[in-house]
Amino acid sequence: MSGGGALAIAGAVRSGERSARDVVEEHLRVIEAAEGDIHAFNLVLADEARAAADEVDRRVAAGEDPGPLAGVPVALKDNLCTRGIPTTCSSRILEGWRPPYDATVVERLRAAGAVAIGKTNLDEFAMGSSTENSAFGPTRNPRDPSRVPGGSSGGSAAAVAAGFAPLALGSDTGGSIRQPAALCGVVGVKPTYGGVSRYGLIAFASSLDQIGPFAATVAEAAVLLEVIGGHDARDSTSIPQPAPAVSAVLDEGVDGLRVGVVRELMDGIDGDVAAHVSRAADALSAAGAKVEEVSVPACVYGLTAYYLIAPAECSSNLARYDGVRYGMRVDADDITAMYGATRAAGFGPEVKRRIMLGTYALSAGYYDAYYGQAQRVRTLLIRDFENAYGDFDALISPTAPTTAFAFGAKTANPMAMYMSDVCTIPSNLAGHPAMSVPFGTGDDGLPVGVQVMADALAEPTMFRVAAALEEAAA
């Protein structure tokens, strides 16, 4: 790939040095050459991308401001609604459905001059950590096609890693941006809950879901976050503030910042991965940060709480896929049988497992013991983080316990798969921002990601730490 980097592309297109159409054609050629091996996309939007690029070129020619991401191809996770374009969540149940509207982030990308180049593969309804749960087949890790790309935003992570698009959007409910970013060796950001509008993101677990950027570099991820972030009146949980200004602080360094290494998130971690995190801590120390170990005790309950809250919410969010209004319908003798037949045929095993878990957790007589208790853990976790952020500006940990694993390695054991998100889940439960930054490769030659966490709305601090790690890793 030539002329790489979202910022370089936008600069060249804005100045008229390069046409957006040329940028799109180049990326379509890369996709055509390698997509067959990777399967990052459910749908490549070749014609739509060409038309959007032509519009950007027209704006440039007319002397209009084409936006900060002029001509930059962006891959969209296929759970983001795109008007008139199939949006599947990698599920059979949404077969044939075309949203009549664009997600807020899609509108904002277009306004910024970005060009949607395809809809990326995911674990069905974003439930999974390997993209093996897609109804349309798995995505392969561009760093090693025998390995998974992580998930659930595996297609978006792979698209950036393979050079199909300099930028991509994913969604992160328990680590679905950060874990695949780590496994594919790219940057992935989960913003503060409410920082990016969820309008048009097909819900998995509403109180945890956030849309966020993938990019090859921290600086590119920063610009993308600035484009998609900020208040949106169509999402009641959207924070009434503009997007955090993160690009401007990237070169401020970490001198004087207090960074904690979360002890509980170093437990049960692959030794090689843990060693990378230690080296990352040393690098931040060398850059002037004050680095210490810190305990966030409730982190150990995070996974358990998550696997009650997320399934509970998903059991309700996914009820609407009932065959009545859109998507798949399997006809049967009466309405109840139709519901059953449609959902049995339309949902894959992991989605069914979580719907059943969540239905049970919310049942009369069990609510308090399960959902209620999980919410109390969430409160506890927020309090523990509050204590930690009294002493530290940012926290670091591994993003994932291991590097990219082989296909089928964890599909037989759901609990082993769930453990992939043990380090990323606490930030979702707390609503805090967190991101994964590539920090070298392991003994197996596969990328290792370091997670940087910060307090709510402290994205600028988080990005400063991430930029320092990126620089140290280079």
Place this chain on the structure above:
Amino acid sequence: MSEREASGAGALDGARYEIVVGLEVHCELRTRTKLFCGCPNSFGDEPNTNICPVCLGLPGSLPVLNRQAVEYAMRIGEALHCQVRPSIFHRKNYFYPDMPKDYQVSQYDEPINVEGWLELPAGKRIGITRAHMEEDTGKSTHMGGAGRIGDATHSLVDYNRAGVPLVEIVSEPDIRSADEARAYVSELRAILVATGASDGKMEEGSLRVDANVSVRPAHSATFGTRCEIKNMNSLRSLGRAIDYEAARQVDVLQAGGRVVQETRHWNEDEGRTSSMRSKEEAYDYRYFPEPDLVPLVPDEAWRESARCALPPMPGERRRALAEAAGTDPASVALLVELDLDGLVVEAVAAGADARIALNRAANEVAADLEGARRLSPASFAKVVSMEAAAKLTATQAKQVLAALLAGESDDPEAIAARRGFEAMDTTALEIVIDEVIAANPEPWERFKGGDPKVAGLFVGQVMKRTKGKADGKAVTSILRERAGGG
């Protein structure tokens, strides 16, 4: 257990059993747009025209709470003397084709309004447990079979109503008869209309009532097992359904049976209730806090403005009218209901006779509510005063009032003059009456003998001779005087 025959549903054995009723009233709010989106909230439009991704619950859509709906909900809370509190929304999960998300966004254990009361015109207070906000569902029409989903060949769904804002008002089980239930709904309806929150149209489904009915032995301190009755679409069917259901439950108990807690469907044509689903079949709604909405915490200024937006409620108006007219509040309920209390209060304040004003308002004015809108309190006061001063007979006063209501003029004196109405003084009337008596000696004997049939003859003759100017009542009274004295 045999079902009570519809025809046999009579009055309850009141001496031995007591009816206990609690009502759940769903009130559609008259907002311009729906509860969580900008679609028009409008009844009777072409099916599936007032819809968007949000009220269709399309994947990825999110709700945004309608401020006006909150305002109306707070007004209802204030009008029902509730505590208006910070609240949250929950999801009520169950599958039904007219519910786009297969959950209903409603309020559960932290509703906006709790612990209020409503005073019936007769003076009894009915407790209000809660009045919470929720979204309406779409409307299903089941084709083929008996019109229920179970035996339909196919169903049509109109989502125009999906997401229309509702307030559900739940009463305490304080109601003790079908009449009281009707009085409660009627009073609640008047209050809801007064708040501006509702148009009160039961026939359009703006107000929908479910009744929890149980019976218990008279003087028992514990409640019996209740059944929830659905599908009453008028005050009349509410009363019939409660009476039927209570009688059915008494039959069950008297036969040595046990009432089963269940939801029952009122069939208006058959005049009976039938089982819809039992407690065992009841849905587990799996309520949990709606994560797509934030807690609703109206500040004091907003609550104050909701309070200030309230006009006087029907109870206050009845008291004001009763005080002005020197009567009891229960007897003037109809005038308040017809919105004629202001007319009477102002007329009395302007010096009109209260008894006559009440009478004319309740009869002649109430019969022409259209005309009542152009009737000024001043002209009404004037015509009442003219009648009280015997410047007009009752008959003449009614004619003048009719002319005022018809918009002929707004000056009662001009109308009376145009018709040549001038009341006869008593002496002149007595002379005419004596002439009539003298001209009819034989009937007069019969009149004196107590034959009521001839009274009409005398009154008619007097009216004829006076060209209708005589006051019928005065004629009768003079005739009686003469008969008694002779």
